[in-house]
Amino acid sequence: MKTLVEALLAVLPADSVSVDPETLGRCSHDDAEWAPIGSPAVVVFAATVDEVAATMRVAAERGTPVVPRGAGTGLSGGANAVDGCIVLSLERMTRIVEVETAERYAVVEAGVLNDDLRRHVAASGLWYPPDPASQAISTIGGNVATNAGGICCVKYGVTRDYVLGLTVVLADGSVVELGRTTAKGVTGYDLTALMVGSEGTLGIVVEVTLKLLPLGGREERAVVGYFRSLPEAGAAVAAVTAAGIVPSALELIDRTCLDAVSAWQGWDLPVGATALLLAKVDEPGERGEILAAQIADLFAGAGGDRIERADDADEIDRLFRARRLAYPALERLGPVLTEDVCVPRAMVPEMLTRIEQAAADNDVVIANIAHAGDGDLHPLIIAPEGDDAARARAKTAFDRIVADCRALGGTVTGEHGVGLLKLDGAAAELSPAVLRLHRAVKSALDPQGILNPGKAFPNGD
């Protein structure tokens, strides 16, 4: 019998198959801290749908696990290798197949970067809204696999809201076209939606048809303000919601972030500043003016301090600078595990308070960036390198945050995916009957269990 590599080389170009140790290492994991990493047998760099299908046929014949990856920017370990697997990289599949301006959709290969798509369709007056923080470096295929969110999703929805159709290579190497290009369509089951967020455990997404919006007709305005307490910031968020305003961004950064940024940049924070809220609206003209003024008033009414407004791009950029610098400021303190929990938006202050307590009780540094407008929090847990005791305490805090999120009616992952890091959380969140449903669907589509085994939900294997 041929070896795995021989079998792959028999059906793929030589330069698509690598066993180079540096390549194996680089392609064996995503950006998640702490998640276990297996040793892949080989990396395949597929350049076409046919090459993905050929790879899957080899894998199916031999029962070899396949771990698909885009750019490896995931934060939950969904692209981490399992021992002996084929890592199937789609990073060479970067073709923008079609942009249909009259129907407002684009067809792209899985390896296209989010920002490249964005720039490309902007030339046709179109806009792809989902904006994960990784947008400059993450692929559309990865965005689809994790159902990526982002900042503007509070108004414009997440990746799944833009996926009209998919080309998917199944576990047996067959290729299916799911979904449609029309604006509406209800023919058969919504297998497109089933694939979105399934982290490569049901099929390999190779091509994506994405709904687009008109690029024009929006004008951004920003409002920011400091708050002395988390409940005050929470009251401001609640007031915006209660006023019926749907902002295009509503972000919060907490005191630990603010301290890290101001220490780094030499900024002078207001006395007692505990949180900074950053909002945007994008309605054009008079309406945008009215909404921005209303948000500023609501911030002030909730106790906000140093409230500032901006309506030109540079000024908006300046006001949002603290948000942009928060992550790099924290990385200066040590490796950052980016947590992701989503609670009812009214629970954001309570959840932040509980996170502060978890940090204090376990003597770890935890900073918070939150998509406050949709209740999605990213506690950033810093565990100094090489300090096993600190890491164990950090893990205790992580588990407590997940449990607290559940206790407040939340979900254990808002937009990063289950991957490997949230398997325990998913087991707590999904009932035994729902887990049985997951297993039934997984077995139906991947009877051998070779597609990214062990990811996305606790499969009990």
Add this chain to the structure above:
Amino acid sequence: MKTLVEALLAVLPADSVSVDPETLGRCSHDDAEWAPIGSPAVVVFAATVDEVAATMRVAAERGTPVVPRGAGTGLSGGANAVDGCIVLSLERMTRIVEVETAERYAVVEAGVLNDDLRRHVAASGLWYPPDPASQAISTIGGNVATNAGGICCVKYGVTRDYVLGLTVVLADGSVVELGRTTAKGVTGYDLTALMVGSEGTLGIVVEVTLKLLPLGGREERAVVGYFRSLPEAGAAVAAVTAAGIVPSALELIDRTCLDAVSAWQGWDLPVGATALLLAKVDEPGERGEILAAQIADLFAGAGGDRIERADDADEIDRLFRARRLAYPALERLGPVLTEDVCVPRAMVPEMLTRIEQAAADNDVVIANIAHAGDGDLHPLIIAPEGDDAARARAKTAFDRIVADCRALGGTVTGEHGVGLLKLDGAAAELSPAVLRLHRAVKSALDPQGILNPGKAFPNGD
């Protein structure tokens, strides 16, 4: 062994179980013309989730098929009985369980009418957008089962875009909670989306968690205009799209509709009027004014005649009167089969032309109402009662319309569902590999095949 009715009466209140012939007849079908209707053994009127679960346990034990129904307003035969089945009516499950104003969602039982939900949440300043034409009489459960669309969906999306979570009774009578109440969430597979539009073939939807929008902040403005040819009307629609405008309604009614309405109402149409376009925008204030004026200009530029604008509710109502009266005007001519095909929006004029040709070639009356803004057409085929030859010709025209829609890159059902009427169309649209996927998912969730057998996709059984 107990009879089916005895077994049901052993676990359900006596008044929930009916074998009354009039009830069996009334509950054996939906509003689809032409779809085959089987003879049910019994109708169960479940009032609680437990009663649905008890019914499913009886059915599972005996292998009896179950056909769920809401208000029976479906247009594809999805709720039509199969011989010997239990018809499981959810019309008594009308409880609005919760309206959460801070998080903007509602939890309702499946039997709540769309309009009742709408009125109820309006009292809390909230809005449920999906607006199928049946909104006054159709249930949310039915809307979910068919992924119902409507007029405002061109801007606000369809039912699936608002379903955050579901309570579903599975084939074996177990009850699962799918989805979430938070704004975001990616824990596990999106089984919620898989259930939406699955026409009761994967589970019985008993409770629905729906995302809501703020009620305020919108101001409706209408623009209508007559066109002398379908290509001119098509050019007007394309011009609105190209201008980056996303209207909150963009409807077309064709000459046959116009003739039926004007004959009935004694209206005076412009000479040579072939189509009427009806648009709405809902941006408030100055912005809405600008957009409405822009649409009026674009209509005029494309050759529109008698262009009128309105910005108060009564006037808008008057301008949209022809749209509202089209269906009843046609029903005066005979039973109406409401077709539903969705093509790329640029193909709407070509599709309408082909439909006219199919009508002429087969000597049947076919009128058209179209959601022109999203390419979803409703050819209304009128086959006089008791005229078998006419009905055969109408069926030939129906099949040709489905084939033409496919030839133009469309999908065989935009928003009404496959039910029974579109099984052939679905078989043509979905590849053998995609149909295998459907069967695999169906078998995984309903191994006995008792849930609404023969609906939603061609199962080959």
